[in-house]
Amino acid sequence: MSPVIMTEIVLPSHANALGTIFGGVVMGWIDISAAIAAQRYARSPVVTVSIDYLHFIVPIKVGYTVVVKAQISYVGRTSMEIEVNVQAENSITGETHPATKAYLTFVAVDEKGAPKQVPPFIPKTAEDKARRLKAEKRRKERLKIFHG
């Protein structure tokens, strides 16, 4: 499954008084690119049900290019986990830095907003199988936290 890649430039309207981007702007881009990846996979409307920890690693300055890459990392019965990696790029020097990484869970829904089944993903390669195992572990932890 090919990733969704969103490329944006940080404008003054995205920034705080320090001239670096607001976290909420990056969060919006993460949510949108992950939703597109989930929707393309499910061929259905989807809703965000959970966003795991978000850590902002480096400040992203006005004028920088932000590259948001969203890829399906796990497929359940009605839910999908999307891994999103955000890179901050100084397009003048070509320098890039990992800026944020997040896992989001989306659920495919019908016209009444009820969960509906998505096409199953059967991992075939060793890499896909290893990725699924890791994702299953995250899913278990996530649901444990949610259900208390």
Ligand SMILES: CC(C)(COP(=O)(O)OP(=O)(O)OC[C@H]1O[C@@H](n2cnc3c(N)ncnc32)[C@H](O)[C@@H]1OP(=O)(O)O)[C@@H](O)C(=O)NCCC(=O)NCCS
């Ligand atoms: C998403 C929603 C439809 C799920 O409904 P629900 O009655 O909890 O559905 P279920 O308990 O059957 O769970 C459906 C799937 O979501 C997963 N899920 C439910 N709550 C979850 C959570 N907090 N975190 C991660 N996954 C979750 C379940 O594990 C299940 O996955 P699976 O089918 O792949 O096994 C409902 O919670 C909802 O509408 N939430 C609001 C969504 C929203 O408005 N988002 C923001 C704007 S897009």
